[in-house]
Amino acid sequence: MNHQWVLKSRPHDEVSDACFEWRQAPVPAPGPGEALVRVVWLSIEPTQRTWLNPRATYIPPVELGEVMRGVGVGQVIASRSERLAVGDWVTGMTGWQEYALAGDAGLFGFNKVPDGIDPKAMLNLYGASGLTAWIGMTDVARAAPGETVLVSGAAGSVGSIAGQVARLRGCRVIGIAGGPQKADWVTRVARFDACIDYKSEDVRARLQTLAPKGVDVFFDNVGGPVLEAAMDHLAVRARVVLCGAISSGYKDHDYGATPRNYMQLAFKRARMEGFIFLDHVPRFPEAFRELSTWSARGELVQTETLAEGLEQAPSALRGLFEGRNLGKQLIRVSTPV
CATH class of the missing domain: 3.90.180.10 (Medium-chain alcohol dehydrogenases, catalytic domain)
Structure with a gap:
């Protein structure tokens, strides 16, 4: 049967x-x-x-x-x-x-x-999670060496890979995750530069300490208050990548509320963009090649x-x-x- x-x-x-x-x-x-x-x-x-x-x-x-x-x-x-x-x-x-x-x-x-x-x-790594992470960080965020990148949902399948892609592109990477076990894994195993435990830490205060000049890229998997906190800490010409809003629960008619501070995009001349990995099929071969190379070298876990x-x-x-x-x-x- x-x-x-x-x-x-x-x-x-x-x-x-x-x-x-x-x-x-x-x-x-x-x-x-x-x-x-x-x-x-x-x-x-x-x-x-x-x-x-x-x-x-x-x-x-x-x-x-x-x-x-x-x-x-x-x-x-x-x-x-x-x-x-x-x-x-x-x-x-x-x-x-x-x-x-x-x-x-x-x-x-x-x-x-x-x-x-x-x-x-x-x-x-070679499915929707890895492709979403690679395309979002490479083609949408256009993360560049020396930039500060913030990733929410950093201990999830997409967020953990996205942050590592940014690290391997020469960025300084800060994660946001829930609980000490996840925060430890993000820094110790995935080798982010820092991770904020939103369950026990003040996200806004920690962002001010970790990124006093603002973040150049925010790769968001969470939405809600975390998105608003990040938008209050954007650098000039930052890019906000909308990948998910899991804090909404994805309930019908409720995929998250509009950020109350969305005018930060104007003040910082920033860009917010959503994407679906299925729209980027021609980029799949390059994504597979780069992800597999990093994985084989032990540089991406x-x-x-x-x-x-x-x-x-x-x-x-x-x-x-x-x-x-x-x-x-x-x-x-x-x-x-």
Whole structure:
């Protein structure tokens, strides 16, 4: 049987298990040109919460009665495809289920995991997290050597990589994270220059101490009061990169309030810009090359929080908004063949 999580109702507040239905369906048989994939790892990401709302964001919402959308990696166990052979590792939009059919390749299809790459890294460093971090810091922020860069959500999958990209570009990097364990990891392992623990420290006071001349780049994953604090500490011609607003909970009709101090953008002749990594496909090859080079040299690190079993998916998604994860949140759905 193919166990699945299906969207049963749309959450009005935080995600609960009651929003999903645990179903058993027959394992699908591949048709001509298709392959059957046994899902091994599943990626859990904050953006999945936006897909539960009735209104479209950058892609349409998940429909009621539909298998919950999600990216995973797995192994081909049966194939009628000339492109995919039994035993191949592939990555694609598997959904929250144990088995998926792989058809076409491409951006929203299933693609082989390159030789020599840890398959689950396709959900982190070489997936949406790494690409978002690299594109946001490289093409949107245009972080330059000697600049001061501030990253919120610095212990998350995107923020941790974005800050390291800035460090490797010769920037001085300050992170913001929640709790002493995360703050320690950000400085000791990811090698940020400093990290503010927003749970125990005054963010504004610490910014004044750490960046008295202001920050040149603010890569924001959080929104809310943290965004406002950063905007009060911008340097002249700073760039504010809008990547996420997880503090809003991504509830329908509530993706965060307008910063009350948005006129700081005018006073500091600064720029605020949002982006979606999917709009930058031509840049993917260069991003892969640079990220893989840094990783191979040990100059860029990644970490994961692992949950065991597909049953944990709703709880793991909820945990992202409760700050339970360090780095990328993954679900181990099955063991490799």
